[in-house]
Amino acid sequence: MAIEFSSIRKEGLSVQIANAIRSAIIDGRLVVEERLPSEAELSDRFGVSRSTVREALKRLAAQNLIRSERGSSGGAFVNRITRDEAQESLVTTLRLMIGMNDIAFEEAIEARFTLESACLGLAAGRCKAEDLAELRAEIDRQRSPDLSDEDFCASDVTFHSIVGRATGNPLLAFQMAGAVEAMQPLMNMLVYRLRDRHRIADLHEGIANALEQRNADAAWQNLEALASYTRELADKRRAPRQGSGDTSNN
Amino acid sequence: MAIEFSSIRKEGLSVQIANAIRSAIIDGRLVVEERLPSEAELSDRFGVSRSTVREALKRLAAQNLIRSERGSSGGAFVNRITRDEAQESLVTTLRLMIGMNDIAFEEAIEARFTLESACLGLAAGRCKAEDLAELRAEIDRQRSPDLSDEDFCASDVTFHSIVGRATGNPLLAFQMAGAVEAMQPLMNMLVYRLRDRHRIADLHEGIANALEQRNADAAWQNLEALASYTRELADKRRAPRQGSGDTSNN
DNA sequence: AAAGTCTAATTGTCTGACAATTAAATGTTT
DNA sequence: AAACATTTAATTGTCAGACAATTAGACTTT
Known part of the structure; x- marks a missing residue:
């Protein structure tokens, strides 16, 4: 992954995290159908709570950038947007x-x-x-x-x-x-x-x-x-x- | 408000709530700049936890449908989308x-x-x-x-x-x-x-x-x-x- | 081999707490 | 009375920890 985010303060954490992941997707550092780390791991990496990570992921899901699946081999996947x-x-x-x-x-x-x-x-x-x-x-x-x-x-x-x-x-x-x-x-x-x-x-x-x-x-x-x-x-x-x-x- | 949502199961609660509010906005039951109820009140009305409501609101925010402001007179407002x-x-x-x-x-x-x-x-x-x-x-x-x-x-x-x-x-x-x-x-x-x-x-x-x-x-x-x-x-x-x-x- | 069962991983939701921010009310000084 | 400072209340933002629901895969039993 290697997602860095250069803190532009005044924006909430969840927004920053969403932005970081979004740019990773848009300019191809994360390819379609690739699985993101689990929410737990993301919270570790970004040093925030799971709820914050989740809000970030929901933002991305609302833009059809990712899709979340439950279950043992579930997770958030970079979504191939449909027509x-x-x-x-x-x-x-x-x-x-x-x-x-x-x-x-x-x-x-x-x-x-x-x-x-x-x-x-x-x-x-x-x-x-x-x-x-x-x-x-x-x-x-x-x-x-x-x-x-x-x-x-x-x-x-x-x-x-x-x-x-x-x-x-x-x-x-x-x-x-x-x-x-x-x-x-x-x-x-x-x-x-x-x-x-x-x-x-x-x-x-x-x-x-x-x-x-x-x-x-x-x-x-x-x-x-x-x-x-x-x-x-x-x-x-x-x-x-x-x-x-x-x-x-x- | 009067937001009803006819449960199409299999979709998560936060998705349902987001959909309910989204349609309220899109077909005008909520007008621009109107303030939504606070997160606490929404959780009461929909009978879900605040986190769930928040995830729904984040989804809407990601679509520029609402904007959240903090503070005493803050809340979620129907956003007039800019060009x-x-x-x-x-x-x-x-x-x-x-x-x-x-x-x-x-x-x-x-x-x-x-x-x-x-x-x-x-x-x-x-x-x-x-x-x-x-x-x-x-x-x-x-x-x-x-x-x-x-x-x-x-x-x-x-x-x-x-x-x-x-x-x-x-x-x-x-x-x-x-x-x-x-x-x-x-x-x-x-x-x-x-x-x-x-x-x-x-x-x-x-x-x-x-x-x-x-x-x-x-x-x-x-x-x-x-x-x-x-x-x-x-x-x-x-x-x-x-x-x-x-x-x-x- | 097939069917059922258990297990582990993961997201979804809940609860309760505290921090940060903002507007308004309140108090204090001049 | 006016200007300024302080407190208060309401609200969103974040955190921590728990449990439920779901799913794939491993394991067990037949």
Whole structure:
């Protein structure tokens, strides 16, 4: 291990220890799946109590950096972060930023559609048959009449996540999916009448068709229309006083 | 508060408690800057020991959801996440994904430049004089001959973060800055000869000029050239055996 | 050989104590 | 009365030691 920590006082011990281990992981001195020393041994090495070590480990676990297993051959292991864990973390962060840092609805929508337009450029050249199939499956779903508003939104999220994946670039897929999912609560605030849903499904189909024909321009046009339409819906929602935050489903 | 938690066994108590409080924060039942009950009171309410509550709170603190203050009027407060905290979290997550999930150099570069090209479209229409001034300041810096490789990379990161900010959209700026910063370690692995630096600075200047003239196409061309050039450098680095990971600066 | 049992290692939780820090109340001096 | 010093109370941070729960592996029995 050889984890040193140059005491920046005023930070609690558990924070210092967490930082020491975190940097050891991030710059590779501890490799994935490697087992850390036991809590008892860590408290010895760092010269602190076991509770303090534990609080440090919990911090790291909350960042998905380590995972703890019980039992005789248990311990804390450097965690290979999964796509899902990373995405959950991204979504949480984005939602917090949106919720607490005066990010306007319009700004969120713009960021999301800007990102997606970038993805479409790549996806048009690369998307596979199976991506298209999944896209069309979601479109069908969106057209089924007995779908709650929230399920419709969820399908919308899935659709655009697939667009991200269709770029064939895992990082773009990750950022796209994170952004779309983070904005689901915002989208959930909108009211989708039946003809809104059909209009949206049609535009989605336009995108899918454009991708199938490898026609990026057509895809962009449909996305642009989708963005405008979303803005219209958002304006309607905003207009009649934005109160009564009930999303009365069922 | 009114925090209920429906026991999904097999998860530890501290995890359950953390989850309960986390959802209370995320969907707004606890508002920013609100003070949580003291640790003693939380242990009463949840019927667990103080250590368990503390571990839960440490988890939340690690996600920047709360912050703890000591003293008579201290306690745990719902944290208004700052741009910097959010970005640090994003960068950590992205770096972990890149480092541990078989993301290729090429994929990382592609994601970064795709994102940036999307930003340029907006920035061309919106960037302010002060953004341009900052961009040019970084370009000057990149041309100064006595600059270590790492400082050059750092300036590169700054440059592209400013491009993100020039979109005027805080979310895009956030994602752009996060992506660029996350890839700094990768960029640091490249070797920048003097003429490479000048070439890059020239392309940066091309971007800045294009933005000043509100010419998105010109900006894209320069960015495209920059992307190709970066790929060339990456190939060179890869070719002569990628060992000897020393980044001998100075 | 298979099945069950014991054992040791490790994390999870509990309890109770004390230290450190901070704001507010209280007291003291000018 | 105002300024300053002291005490007090509330709260988080750390410590120590205990026991429960879980797990893998060694051991025993059939």
